[in-house]
Amino acid sequence: MNTTFQPSFGADLPKGISNARALPDPALGALWDSIFIDERLKRQLLSQAMLNFSVRGKVARTVIPLHGVILLTGEPGTGKTSLARGLAHRTAQSFSRANFRLLEVEPHSLTSSAMGKTQRAVSDLFSQSIAEAASGGPTIVLLDEVETLAADRSKMSLEANPIDIHRATDAVLVQLDGLAERFPQLLFVATSNFPDAVDSAFTSRCDLVLRVPLPDHAACAHILRDCLTGLGQTYAPIASLVSKPGFDRCAGECVGLDGRAIRKMVANALACRPEVAMDPSKVTLEDIYHAAQQAKLNRSAGTKAK
Template sequence: MPKGIQRITALPHPDLLDLWKSIVVDEDIKSRLLSQAVVSFTVRPKVSRTVLPMHGAILLVGAPGTGKTSLAKGLANELARLMTQTKFTLLQVDPHALASSMMGKTQKAVSDLFGQTVAEAALKGPTIVLLDEVETLAADRSKLSLEANPVDVHRATDAVLVQLDALAEAHQNILFIATSNFPQAVDAAFTSRCDLVLEVPLPNLKACEQILTDCLVGLGKTFTGIEQLPQSHGYAALIKEVHGLDGRAIRKVVANALTSRREVALKPQLLSLEDIRTAAKLAKAARVKEKQ
């Protein structure tokens, strides 16, 4: 596996099909994302960059647990399913594998990743590159102190921008999908190069209900009876309890509820709405404590 690449996947891939469906967000968000991705491969190659200065990059921002990474992978797969005339490749970048304590090593690793690995993949066909935690590679240079941060961090951001420009010019069949939990930490020059910056919000009440219901119904396939909880009296009140948590946290609430009582841990079918409610309150209390 090339340095800095976590995984290479030929698209479409059946394992990624459910990701797109599993992330519960407003359909407008999914529609806009898919449309932007399509335009990157249909319009961008045919129009001069002096007319449409597109870089083939999308940035997804939002709180941890909102499903940005899963949404990015699902988007890549959905795009490949839609554009059936050609095969796509998904490159998942591991930004932490590029960091080095040796002067100049991170910059070189970034340049090699973009200039060689990504470019070579693009020569073989349409390529989608997932840049998770992009602030690791494109840190906001205006907020970095040369005394506190090594020069290499600054140079790594410079390298990302230079390579992004070069790839946008030389290869119109590459789409970068970046994610960040901390958009304020992403360099403004990187953000300005993105064709679309989209916030993935916390789930609203309706989405919370769908996430929790899907989780319980899925759990009920293994432990019969749990799937009936959404029809129980008091379920609507429970939805209000989990509202304000992200999708991942809501599912973890259910996991934690299974450990709330020994009898439930031994026999999950005994899980009750009260167990889930208690776990939800604990999860929210922990979030408040983290912010203090």
């Protein structure tokens, strides 16, 4: 399947758009499956996205004021961006006859120290590029690190050009309102590691704010098992660790780490000794347990340092 989609942008994507692809896309479906969180949260998220495309165009906004915005929050490494991309695939999959597309916004490419340029770039992105895509059919837009574009104006310093930042946030809000009126087949999925840094006016426009939690014991076991099983395709003895006594102890020690940290912790375990680094099949559950302990200590130290 050709997953690249460019509405009529020409050879180059417009400023602020880092990627555009047709949906559904099985590669994004794999991302959805790779994020291990409570299935109830996944169902709620998918159902909200489906509602956007099934109901928004049929019910007046004076009855249900849907803006077509979902915000995913949570600590770094919990899989928010992967979940958002996977959501785009699963949503498109639910409407088999529609030609969906996904646009990914690169917010940092829109910011500028020059007065007024950020505001203009934001306005152009929403009013021209995104509107053009939405006019062609069902569109999902990923806004990663949305606090970059919709910063909390009440917490801004009087330094660092606050007027322009205010205006950029104003532009986002104005454009969201306008697009919500014109394009009921448009859905924004935003992510933020720092929800307290997102302007409250943006949050109030979100149809759903969902916190992606750190994995619990069961999810940690699932992630660890998936990682070791995957390594077992190259180093067969590693796959057998998931069925040995002590695996559940290792999974329990992973509680408090995010999914990315758990997989990196396993990589650290493979580097615990030179002989293991040369032959990863020699890694033991004890190595993994100690690596998990160290990862949690490092995480705790980093938190305290802040």
